[in-house]
Amino acid sequence: MRPHPTAVTAPDTGDALVARDLVKTYPGVDAVPALRGVDVTVSPGESVAVMGPSGSGKTTLLHVLAGILTPTSGSVHWRGRDLARMGDAARTALRRTDFGFVFQTGHLLGELPALENVALPLMLAGVPRREAAGRAAAVLATLGLGGLERRRPGELSGGQSQRVAIARALVGRPGVVFADEPTGALDQQTSAEVMGELTRRCAQEGAALVVVTHDAQVAGWCGRTLRVRDGRIERPATPDRPDLATGTPNTSDRGTPPTPRDAAARSRDEQTVWAR
Amino acid sequence: MRAALGLWWGLQRREAAHDRRPTLLAVLAFAVSTTALLVSLGGTHAFVDRAAVAPPGDEYAPIYVVLALVACALLVVPILTLGGVAARLGVARRHARLATLRLAGATSRQVGLMTLAECAAQAFAGAILGALGYALALAPLSLLAFQGRRLGVDELWLGLPLVAAVVAGVVLLSVASGVGGLLRVVVGPLGVAARTTPVRLSAVRVLVVGCVVLAWFVVGQLTQQVGMAVTLGVLAAVVATINVLGPYVVMLSGLAVARLARGPETLLAARRIVDDPRSTWRSVSALGLGVALAALSSVGTVIAGDAGADPAGAVLGADIATGSLVALVIVSVVAATSTGVVQAARVIDQGPQYRALALAGAPIPFLHRARLREVTIPLGATIVLGSVLPLLVLVPFADLAGIGLLVRTVVAIAAAAALTVAALAASRPLVREAVRL
Numbered sequence: 001m002r003p004h005p006t007a008v009t010a011p012d013t014g015d016a017l018v019a020r021d022l023v024k025t026y027p028g029v030d031a032v033p034a035l036r037g038v039d040v041t042v043s044p045g046e047s048v049a050v051m052g053p054s055g056s057g058k059t060t061l062l063h064v065l066a067g068i069l070t071p072t073s074g075s076v077h078w079r080g081r082d083l084a085r086m087g088d089a090a091r092t093a094l095r096r097t098d099f100g101f102v103f104q105t106g107h108l109l110g111e112l113p114a115l116e117n118v119a120l121p122l123m124l125a126g127v128p129r130r131e132a133a134g135r136a137a138a139v140l141a142t143l144g145l146g147g148l149e150r151r152r153p154g155e156l157s158g159g160q161s162q163r164v165a166i167a168r169a170l171v172g173r174p175g176v177v178f179a180d181e182p183t184g185a186l187d188q189q190t191s192a193e194v195m196g197e198l199t200r201r202c203a204q205e206g207a208a209l210v211v212v213t214h215d216a217q218v219a220g221w222c223g224r225t226l227r228v229r230d231g232r233i234e235r236p237a238t239p240d241r242p243d244l245a246t247g248t249p250n251t252s253d254r255g256t257p258p259t260p261r262d263a264a265a266r267s268r269d270e271q272t273v274w275a276r
Numbered sequence: 277m278r279a280a281l282g283l284w285w286g287l288q289r290r291e292a293a294h295d296r297r298p299t300l301l302a303v304l305a306f307a308v309s310t311t312a313l314l315v316s317l318g319g320t321h322a323f324v325d326r327a328a329v330a331p332p333g334d335e336y337a338p339i340y341v342v343l344a345l346v347a348c349a350l351l352v353v354p355i356l357t358l359g360g361v362a363a364r365l366g367v368a369r370r371h372a373r374l375a376t377l378r379l380a381g382a383t384s385r386q387v388g389l390m391t392l393a394e395c396a397a398q399a400f401a402g403a404i405l406g407a408l409g410y411a412l413a414l415a416p417l418s419l420l421a422f423q424g425r426r427l428g429v430d431e432l433w434l435g436l437p438l439v440a441a442v443v444a445g446v447v448l449l450s451v452a453s454g455v456g457g458l459l460r461v462v463v464g465p466l467g468v469a470a471r472t473t474p475v476r477l478s479a480v481r482v483l484v485v486g487c488v489v490l491a492w493f494v495v496g497q498l499t500q501q502v503g504m505a506v507t508l509g510v511l512a513a514v515v516a517t518i519n520v521l522g523p524y525v526v527m528l529s530g531l532a533v534a535r536l537a538r539g540p541e542t543l544l545a546a547r548r549i550v551d552d553p554r555s556t557w558r559s560v561s562a563l564g565l566g567v568a569l570a571a572l573s574s575v576g577t578v579i580a581g582d583a584g585a586d587p588a589g590a591v592l593g594a595d596i597a598t599g600s601l602v603a604l605v606i607v608s609v610v611a612a613t614s615t616g617v618v619q620a621a622r623v624i625d626q627g628p629q630y631r632a633l634a635l636a637g638a639p640i641p642f643l644h645r646a647r648l649r650e651v652t653i654p655l656g657a658t659i660v661l662g663s664v665l666p667l668l669v670l671v672p673f674a675d676l677a678g679i680g681l682l683v684r685t686v687v688a689i690a691a692a693a694a695l696t697v698a699a700l701a702a703s704r705p706l707v708r709e710a711v712r713l
Contacts, residue, residue: 101636112544
């Protein structure tokens with residue numbers, strides 16, 4: 001755990017990522033708020049899934065938490081600083097140093113070999129190339145990609161690409177990794193492998209993980225799930241379950257590993273919840 | 277057929293203004309290449325005209341025709357390259373759309389027709405605009421004086437049938453390139469979109485170039501025996517080999533820079549160059565050729581000026597200098613358009629990657645710097661290779677007139693490079709837009 005010298009300004013946040021009363025309205029004709037009063041606390045090292053139907057505001061929530069968007073009102077505290085009050089350049093730098101990102105496939109740079117894709121964030125942060133390459137190779141090796149360093153994204157399978165993306169997100173030792181539909185383009189088995197690696201490696205690095213997904217099985221890998229609907233958190237979050245943030249799916253409530261049938265059942269479940 | 281064309285037209289009209297930009301870039305590229313081609317042909321036409329009515333004793337008139345033909349031959353390569361760039365624009369997006377249409381039930385014949393209609397429409401619009409550009413350029417061009425008198429608009433005007441033929445030629449070439457693209461889709465719809473290992477260009481290219489240069493030396497010695505036509509043919513082959521060797525040299529230098537790069541922007545720029553050395557070469561070769569031409573001709577002029585007490589010879593020397601500057605202006609515009617269009621299209625094609633980089637904390641200035649290096653590294657190399665050697669040859673001959681010419685050439689080359697960089701900068705708003713949420 002890193003110390004938090006500026007904790008005076010945000011006494012109760014500590015090393016957590018704490019959002020309070022987030023409201024986000026996109027400018028436009030039909031200015032329906034995408035977020036209307038959201039409170040979220042992401043504790044150090046925990047994994048949180050954010051689920052919700054299309055247009056529910058879950059990606060907006062991720063972007064606001066990650067300092068990509070500034071909220072219309074409300075605050076996002078990270079290590080004692082309010083992201084909502086920081087300038088654009090400062091937030092960009094913070095995303096580079098404190099956060100990691102995994103998107104759907106296709107967002108690695110196609111011209112760069114895997115190793116350089118992973119080393120790039122370090123080089124952007126001013127780490128000399130040789131050191132950056134060494135650290136990138138080490139992270140790739142921990143993800144089972146040793147020997148594929150010279151391959152370019154086009155020469156990797158979907159699952160391998162996503163593991164490179166995970167390596168890129170983790171190489172800077174971030175405090176939080178944000179993942180937006182990280183398995184959206186993968187088949188179910190590969191998706192489970194990638195989620196397993198993502199949660200396992202984040203836990204090992206002590207990084208918190210926030211995953212936006214509409215796949216109940218993906219959410220099952222996280223310690224808890226937030227359901228977003230119409231810009232609000234749908235129901236109180238289940239208690240933190242740090243024991244589940246170590247690379248095992250959150251299946252204890254059903255006693256069996258997630259299967260398509262379970263996923264379908266759960267999504268029916270959610271629909272009934274949302275219908276209320 | 278009518279159904280396919282109707283569907284194509286409907287899609288064209290419904291396209292958001294945002295998606296239309298690759299089309300506009302293609303039209304711009306076709307327009308500039310058509311204007312450049314017509315201006316080059318018009319200049320050649322003027323000298324052919326003059327030679328036809330020259331008094332029998334005028335030994336210089338045929339030289340002008342030969343020089344104009346050589347210049348025109350040299351210009352045609354970069355101009356056709358720009359045409360090729362235009363035809364390739366938006367290929368990725370077009371293929372994605374065609375694949376969607378195929379899935380939606382369009383037959384391959386319908387899809388093929390729609391592609392060809394799109395190629396032809398873009399080329400036609402561009403060529404018509406280009407012909408207008410040529411007509412507008414006639415008045416300023418007629419201010420140039422050669423052989424002691426100004427070029428007349430009537431001398432530069434090719435006549436309606438020839439202009440129409442050029443427009444038709446541009447459309448045909450574009451459709452031909454569209455057919456090429458279609459064949460690749462037919463071979464494998466996934467093969468086009470998926471990015472695999474960059475094609476490593478082989479060293480065989482060096483061998484080919486060696487042979488052609490050897491042939492040039494031999495033919496150069498035997499011009500009397502083999503005749504002018506063969507000599508010009510071999511010269512054209514030498515020029516063509518520049519395009520064979522260029523991408524290879526670009527790739528090698530890209531690999532070297534990538535290996536040595538310290539900063540992330542240089543690394544990214546070098547990898548992009550290695551990723552597609554042909555496209556990089558296309559965007560800088562025109563300028564390299566123009567620069568070499570300008571530098572070489574200024575060398576020639578100074579040497580000729582040294583030798584010539586003959587007033588007509590002095591006029592010829594000055595005319596060569598003027599002509600090479602005009603050629604440099606044409607290639608500069610062609611090169612700048614080429615670079616600007618290729619780079620703008622790349623930003624549009626790679627929008628998601630740019631955005632992901634920015635979200636992950638890459639500052640926008642970094643993206644700009646990487647793009648700038650992607651252009652300036654090969655541009656710098658081309659200019660140095662194309663100009664420094666000829667200019668070094670010039671230095672021993674440099675009297676006062678030579679220095680004036682030297683300065684003029686250097687200024688022209690610098691202006692040409694600046695124009696290319698400015699064309700690159702024109703696509704900066706696209707980067708900002710790509711990374712905006």
